[in-house]
Amino acid sequence: xxxxxxxxxxxxxxxxxxxxxxxxxxxxxxxxxxxxxxxxxxxxxxxxxxxxxxxxxxxxxxxxxxxxxxxxxxxxxxxxxxxxxxxxxxxxxxxxxxxxxxxxxxxxxxxxxxxxxxxxxxxxxxxxxxxxxxxxxxxxxxxxxxxxxxxxxxxxxxxxxxxxxxxxxxxxxxxxxxxxxxxxxxxxxxxxxxxxxxxxxxxxxxxxxxxxxxxxxxxxxxxxxxxxxxxxxxxxxxxxxxxxxxxxxxxxxxxxxxxxxxxxxxxxxxxxxxxxxxxxxxxxxxxxxxxxxxxxxxxxxxxxxxxxxxxxxxxxxxxxxxxxxxxxxxxxxxxxxxxxxxxxxxxxxxxxxxxxxxxxxxxxxxxxxxxxxxxxxxxxxxxxxxxxxxxxxxxxxxxxxxxxxxxxxxxxxxxxxxxxxxxxxxxxxxxxxxxxxxxxxxxxxxxxxxxxxxxxxxxxxxxxxxxxxxxxxxxxxxxxxxxxxxxxxxxxxxxxxxxxxxxxxxxxxxxxxxxxxxxxxxxxxx
Numbered sequence: 001x002x003x004x005x006x007x008x009x010x011x012x013x014x015x016x017x018x019x020x021x022x023x024x025x026x027x028x029x030x031x032x033x034x035x036x037x038x039x040x041x042x043x044x045x046x047x048x049x050x051x052x053x054x055x056x057x058x059x060x061x062x063x064x065x066x067x068x069x070x071x072x073x074x075x076x077x078x079x080x081x082x083x084x085x086x087x088x089x090x091x092x093x094x095x096x097x098x099x100x101x102x103x104x105x106x107x108x109x110x111x112x113x114x115x116x117x118x119x120x121x122x123x124x125x126x127x128x129x130x131x132x133x134x135x136x137x138x139x140x141x142x143x144x145x146x147x148x149x150x151x152x153x154x155x156x157x158x159x160x161x162x163x164x165x166x167x168x169x170x171x172x173x174x175x176x177x178x179x180x181x182x183x184x185x186x187x188x189x190x191x192x193x194x195x196x197x198x199x200x201x202x203x204x205x206x207x208x209x210x211x212x213x214x215x216x217x218x219x220x221x222x223x224x225x226x227x228x229x230x231x232x233x234x235x236x237x238x239x240x241x242x243x244x245x246x247x248x249x250x251x252x253x254x255x256x257x258x259x260x261x262x263x264x265x266x267x268x269x270x271x272x273x274x275x276x277x278x279x280x281x282x283x284x285x286x287x288x289x290x291x292x293x294x295x296x297x298x299x300x301x302x303x304x305x306x307x308x309x310x311x312x313x314x315x316x317x318x319x320x321x322x323x324x325x326x327x328x329x330x331x332x333x334x335x336x337x338x339x340x341x342x343x344x345x346x347x348x349x350x351x352x353x354x355x356x357x358x359x360x361x362x363x364x365x366x367x368x369x370x371x372x373x374x375x376x377x378x379x380x381x382x383x384x385x386x387x388x389x390x391x392x393x394x395x396x397x398x399x400x401x402x403x404x405x406x407x408x409x410x411x412x413x414x415x416x417x418x419x420x421x422x423x424x425x426x427x428x429x430x431x432x433x434x435x436x437x438x439x440x441x442x443x444x445x446x447x448x449x450x451x452x453x454x455x456x457x458x459x460x461x462x463x464x465x466x467x468x469x470x471x472x473x474x475x476x477x478x479x480x481x482x483x484x485x486x487x488x489x490x491x492x493x494x495x496x497x498x499x500x501x502x503x504x505x506x507x508x509x510x511x512x513x514x515x516x517x518x519x520x521x522x523x524x525x526x
Contacts, residue, residue: 006520014038039509046512049523053095054123056522060085062476063124065097065153066133067115067140068487069106076507077102079111081118082486086475090461094288094486096518097122101507108142115147126151130476131345133484135161154345159296160282160483164223166326167278171226173322174315177271180264181218181226184233187240187258188215197249204239215240223282227275230268237265267315274319277306280407286485291456293480294353296346297334298361300327302411304335343373349477352470354450354459360415371441378437378469409452440470493518 014020014032023030057063067081081097098118104110116126131154132147134140144155171177191197192215202212213236218229233240244250244259260268281299285292304327307320328335333344350356351370359367444467450459456478464471493514505513516523 006517042509042512042516045516045523049516049519050122052522053519057083057085057095057122057124060087060128061472062128062130062479064131064133064480065115065119065129066481066484066487067111068135068484068491069102069111070491072510077106078507078510079114079118080487080490081115082490083119083122083124084479084481084486086457086479090457090464090475092289092291092457092479095522096490096515099490099511099514101511106139108139108146111139111143112146112150115143126153129153131156131480133158133481135484136165156293156345156480158482158484159285160223160485162330163278163282163285166323166330167226167275168220169326170274170319170322171271174318176263177267177315177319180260180267183258183260183264184229184268185218187260188217188229188233190254190258191215191240192217197243200243200246200249201236201239204243205236208239210239223286224275224279227272227279230271230275233260234265234268234272270313270316274316277303277407277411281411284408285482288481288486288489291349291353291478292482293346294349294356294456294478296331296482297344297350298356298415299408299411300331300334301361302414303327305414306411343370345477345480348374348473349480352474352477353456354447355452355454355456356415356449357444357447358449367445371445374470374473375437375441377473381472412452415449437469440467443467444470490514490518 014035020032023032063083063085065081065083067079069077069079071077079100079102081100083095083097085093087093098121100114100118102110102114115132119126119129129151132144133156134144135158141155141157144153147153148155171181191201198214201215205212213232215236216225216228216232219225244255250258281303285296285299304324307323307327309320310317334346347359347362347370350361351359351367351374359370362370447463450456460467460471460474460478467474
């Protein structure tokens, strides 16, 4: 069964003659159970793991959901959802809830009901769900709005998807850039389709004593693929040019259709410089094993600063101008003036991240509004302290963010400036106020800001005993992913499971296989 689940093999493997011969060679006379035996075992394991996960999540105060839809090779539609939370020992956890077959129209109303069905299966109380992270599709926006009105879930748009919309708008604003990209796509498509041209490119790289690389095609639905296409094309500029000069492979007409002009090469170089920052930022934000939502607001302000610099190149200036406008529009909830009654959930997450908790990325006066909102939320919760953790204190093993760290850190240099942050100076916490909540907020605000490459969860694990009330909200907000990438990554897993050999796999078995494979780290006792 482990071969089927972990190796993503078809259930019909036990009926494969070659597999039977191999097993018979290893153990003469072994009698194979039927595929129906394994189908029953699959459902038993699914039910056992579902029950185990339901027990785990039942002990968690706050969770966050990510969700998205996809279509299989058999053109069946599915909805995937994942759940995220911070454990008692301050480790970020992620669990696949399910891959639900959709047999009705993908309206916002239906999507909201399907999401509720998924969490209900695991006994998750809708009231403990803090937020749902989703893409910018109109039906998802309607679904998120419905869930907010029903249960108060915050709607969080996928930051990575939003960044790609910004990039697309900036690229589409220039006709010459669009023409250059179209030329690049045609050239790459020719090398992908022509076996002779592809082999000639490999051989030319070998003659140049370089490791053979393949050209990368731009795919609209794949994040940062325009950057990857331009970067790889520039890497292979010389071998591509040499191969295209071969008259036996490219006649005059074909060469005139595909040849990249000097102006286009210059555009690709400028594009790489402009898009690299967006690509690195996207890769960082889609990380699943470290805190990410809390970094969105500081990083958006940082990239706004980077895009606001003057540039002599007309195209670069236009790109930056459009990008700034798009960033300000699409992330307006994070950069517009705040009110204490409507603090965006992303900024609340930022306020609990020890790397950004001084809120230097906000305007003067706004940090006070954020802390007032947090104080009101704690009072509404009744200022209840969480139970003492019984988890043994072990070294923190959560991943730290190292995806393009230097580039990301460069966006946050403004946080090192000695600017006014509306921060009270605490000499004696007892003198500030008799209110324990306000005292905790003031002391926490006076804590030194940690480096960007540090792990905020490790800090909270060490200092939880000092901030009992605040630690509850820290777990609540730091668990939120910045993107819907966790759900999108399930698509790849599901795609490998529902491949061409198993395109007729039943939705029930597909869900079970994806669920067990994606959560196999929890199957030890299941």
